[in-house]
Amino acid sequence: MNKKKIVVGVTGASGSILAYRFLSYLKNQEVHLIMSENSAKVFSFETGMDKSEIEELSTSVYDDSDVGARVSSGSFIFDSLVIIPCSISTLSKIASGISDSLITRVASVALKEKRKFVIVPRETPLSSITLENMLKLSVNGVSVLPFMPAFYNKPKSVDDMINFVIARVLDNIGIPNDLTSRWEGL
Numbered sequence: 001m002n003k004k005k006i007v008v009g010v011t012g013a014s015g016s017i018l019a020y021r022f023l024s025y026l027k028n029q030e031v032h033l034i035m036s037e038n039s040a041k042v043f044s045f046e047t048g049m050d051k052s053e054i055e056e057l058s059t060s061v062y063d064d065s066d067v068g069a070r071v072s073s074g075s076f077i078f079d080s081l082v083i084i085p086c087s088i089s090t091l092s093k094i095a096s097g098i099s100d101s102l103i104t105r106v107a108s109v110a111l112k113e114k115r116k117f118v119i120v121p122r123e124t125p126l127s128s129i130t131l132e133n134m135l136k137l138s139v140n141g142v143s144v145l146p147f148m149p150a151f152y153n154k155p156k157s158v159d160d161m162i163n164f165v166i167a168r169v170l171d172n173i174g175i176p177n178d179l180t181s182r183w184e185g186l
């Protein structure tokens with residue numbers, strides 16, 4: 001099986017466990033991880049784990065301030081970029097064309113090169129500004145895939161709800177998975 005090259009950005013929105021769980025399903029892929037400074041704080045606060053535990057699940061790790069890292073160039077070919085979870089701050093910067101960190105720089109590359117790009121924002125309620133920014137990203141080809149679990153699969157735990165959303169992300173970037181049962185009709 002050919003490995004997919006996936007760049008994963010993790011930002012300081014709540015739900016950093018999503019990033020950990022997502023990476024745990026990418027063990028057979030080539031994963032390039034970038035964590036924002038704020039995401040590292042939220043990750044240890046929410047999960048009690050050390051940043052090194054999520055880094056261990058990746059092939060390569062980059063500092064978010066290293067805007068000259070090899071992943072920052074359009075010449076670095078990757079299959080998909082997933083920002084999970086994505087803060088509203090990072091989402092808004094990307095929608096405005098700001099690339100002042102490695103995550104936002106790779107995002108601008110994904111947009112200009114028209115690469116597969118998935119964003120998993122977490123915030124509620126959503127302001128009109130955020131909704132406009134999401135629309136802007138969507139019309140530019142980004143899959144805006146919020147953490148929005150369903151109930152038709154009768155989840156029994158938070159894990160089930162997380163798996164539902166991770167399965168949608170994996171589906172979106174073309175990684176076969178059987179994390180949840182598929183809808184067969186009523």
Ligand SMILES: Cc1cc2nc3c(=O)[nH]c(=O)nc-3n(C[C@H](O)[C@H](O)[C@H](O)COP(=O)(O)O)c2cc1C
Pocket residue numbers: 010011012013014015036037038039042045086087088089090122123
């Ligand atoms: C515990 C905690 C939870 C947060 N949850 C969210 C959130 O769910 N959504 C969000 O947009 N920002 C959230 N924030 C705020 C972001 O961390 C903040 O906007 C930060 O500047 C984002 O920076 P980054 O996008 O570079 O990681 C949270 C902050 C903390 C400390």
